[in-house]
Amino acid sequence: xxxxxxxxxxxxxxxxxxxxxxxxxxxxxxxxxxxxxxxxxxxxxxxxxxxxxxxxxxxxxxxxxxxxxxxxxxxxxxxxxxxxxxxxxxxxxxxxxxxxxxxxxxxxxxxxxxxxxxxxxxxxxxxxxxxxxxxxxxxxxxxxxxxxxxxxxxxxxxxxxxxxxxxxxxxxxxxxxxxxxxxxxxxxxxxxxxxxxxxxxxxxxxxxxxxxxxxxxxxxxxxxxxxxxxxxxxxxxxxxxxxxxxxxxxxxxxxxxxxxxxxxxxxxxxxxx
Amino acid sequence: xxxxxxxxxxxxxxxxxxxxxxxxxxxxxxxxxxxxxxxxxxxxxxxxxxxxxxxxxxxxxxxxxxxxxxxxxxxxxxxxxxxxxxxxxxxxxxxxxxxxxxxxxxxxxxxxxxxxxxxxxxxxxxxxxxxxxxxxxxxxxxxxxxxxxxxxxxxxxxxxxxxxxxxxxxxxxxxxxxxxxxxxxxxxxxxxxxxxxxxxxxxxxxxxxxxxxxxxxxxxxxxxxxxxxxxxxxxxxxxxxxxxxxxxxxxxxxxxxxxxxxxxxxxxxxxxx
Numbered sequence: 001x002x003x004x005x006x007x008x009x010x011x012x013x014x015x016x017x018x019x020x021x022x023x024x025x026x027x028x029x030x031x032x033x034x035x036x037x038x039x040x041x042x043x044x045x046x047x048x049x050x051x052x053x054x055x056x057x058x059x060x061x062x063x064x065x066x067x068x069x070x071x072x073x074x075x076x077x078x079x080x081x082x083x084x085x086x087x088x089x090x091x092x093x094x095x096x097x098x099x100x101x102x103x104x105x106x107x108x109x110x111x112x113x114x115x116x117x118x119x120x121x122x123x124x125x126x127x128x129x130x131x132x133x134x135x136x137x138x139x140x141x142x143x144x145x146x147x148x149x150x151x152x153x154x155x156x157x158x159x160x161x162x163x164x165x166x167x168x169x170x171x172x173x174x175x176x177x178x179x180x181x182x183x184x185x186x187x188x189x190x191x192x193x194x195x196x197x198x199x200x201x202x203x204x205x206x207x208x209x210x211x212x213x214x215x216x217x218x219x220x221x222x223x224x225x226x227x228x229x230x231x232x233x234x235x236x237x238x239x240x241x242x243x244x245x246x247x248x249x250x251x252x253x254x255x256x257x258x259x260x261x262x263x264x265x266x267x268x269x270x271x272x273x
Numbered sequence: 274x275x276x277x278x279x280x281x282x283x284x285x286x287x288x289x290x291x292x293x294x295x296x297x298x299x300x301x302x303x304x305x306x307x308x309x310x311x312x313x314x315x316x317x318x319x320x321x322x323x324x325x326x327x328x329x330x331x332x333x334x335x336x337x338x339x340x341x342x343x344x345x346x347x348x349x350x351x352x353x354x355x356x357x358x359x360x361x362x363x364x365x366x367x368x369x370x371x372x373x374x375x376x377x378x379x380x381x382x383x384x385x386x387x388x389x390x391x392x393x394x395x396x397x398x399x400x401x402x403x404x405x406x407x408x409x410x411x412x413x414x415x416x417x418x419x420x421x422x423x424x425x426x427x428x429x430x431x432x433x434x435x436x437x438x439x440x441x442x443x444x445x446x447x448x449x450x451x452x453x454x455x456x457x458x459x460x461x462x463x464x465x466x467x468x469x470x471x472x473x474x475x476x477x478x479x480x481x482x483x484x485x486x487x488x489x490x491x492x493x494x495x496x497x498x499x500x501x502x503x504x505x506x507x508x509x510x511x512x513x514x515x516x517x518x519x520x521x522x523x524x525x526x527x528x529x530x531x532x533x534x535x536x537x538x539x540x541x542x543x544x545x546x
Contacts, residue, residue: 101429104377106373134436
């Protein structure tokens with residue numbers, strides 16, 4: 001496995017290779033969810049590139065940028081074992097510039113749900129993803145469905161800016177207890193983890209209601225909120241895959257999203273129906 | 274010459290061609306300045322693509338979007354005679370989307386000079402240029418030095434977002450009387466045109482002062498303002514090529530810019546020293 005930290009060196013190196021490039025951008029602290037993304041890339045593409053970059057612009061003032069889990073050595077081993085060809089570990093000073101041209105999240109879809117709790121977060125995400133996609137110039141880029149709004153906004157950016165990349169959504173990976181994998185799960189105490197399980201439980205409940213023919217959005221939300229008590233809820237939303245508000249679940253075109261605070265840890269989960 | 278209006282069709286078509294692509298983005302109403310850009314592309318590149326698109330997002334409320342000169346038939350002939358291979362004439366509804374991810378001009382360099390008079394103008398320019406560059410995916414893209422700030426911001430965008438394109442600055446073309454060519458010159462009456470000549474005259478004066486060894490920026494500006502009287506001045510600025518403020522002219526690293534209002538027509542000109 002080649003480890004490259006310079007964006008220009010990576011660009012040069014990849015230009016000289018032949019074959020499709022599968023790209024998995026990450027913020028490190030790799031878990032089974034990331035490994036699944038890498039495996040998907042390994043299945044479809046000839047060259048697999050992973051990046052590890054804790055992107056400062058997507059953290060708001062007072063968020064966990066400084067204490068975000070960093071495990072470079074373990075991450076390198078994980079990538080090597082997963083068959084990654086190139087690991088890209090750039091420095092912020094090569095990716096960001098003074099008085100920069102910016103990419104900004106859409107006024108509506110970038111500032112609802114996660115974007116309402118964290119205004120500006122998605123502008124930072126899109127900004128770095130635009131840079132990274134242009135550096136790597138991949139055939140396919142793999143993103144987890146767990147960050148559903150992020151995935152949707154990246155798909156919009158690709159469409160709006162005619163980027164030459166195919167975005168591949170990959171199913172969420174869960175621990176055996178049902179909790180969606182997230183690098184932030186390490187923040188949870190045992191008791192908090194138990195509490196956090198209410199999130200996937202609420203989504204299973206929603207799925208099972210829908211499979212029983214309950215399609216009314218308010219009714220489903222009500223049942224979910226009962227299960228989620230007494231967690232502090234960021235949002236419970238039932239939307240179309242285009243992130244429009246639904247009155248009734250449309251099977252094949254619905255995503256149900258939950259954000260909840262467990263202790264000080266903000267957890268996301270969702271299910272696609 | 275092939276005329277294509279669909280972005281996706283153009284993308285597909287260009288992907289199937291071999292050879293370097295030279296690209297000249299325009300808003301139409303083509304004049305000798307544009308033809309010079311096309312000739313430069315013709316000299317260096319195997320496939321020459323010109324686009325004509327009057328980009329709505331770079332016009333502010335109340336500006337001349339609706340009356341901006343449009344001469345599609347004449348423009349087509351000019352392109353054909355200049356040896357253009359592909360003329361791209363997209364529709365706004367294919368380039369723009371509802372609730373869009375945006376590209377935003379830098380907070381400082383996007384809001385001085387032209388950007389101070391027309392706040393938001395450069396965000397619109399960068400937004401459309403990012404789209405167009407991704408659609409055409411050119412080897413070289415040609416921009417006139419006349420729009421020096423625009424050129425500088427596009428160069429910044431290419432750098433900040435690691436775009437795979439070489440930006441080629443092309444010298445300003447002038448009429449025999451010295452006026453820099455611009456599609457907006459058609460707005461000028463005979464008397465206004467005479468007045469407008471004060472703009473290039475002030476720049477010639479500046480150049481000649483510098484060649485005599487006068488390097489003090491305030492002294493040069495003062496002389497320029499004398500010549501420009503009684504025009505309404507947008508700005509007279511003497512900057513480094515990186516658009517930083519200078520106290521003294523640095524030969525090889527200076528651009529002197531003028532914006533003035535002649536009647537209702539805003540004219541730009543500059544000289545690179």
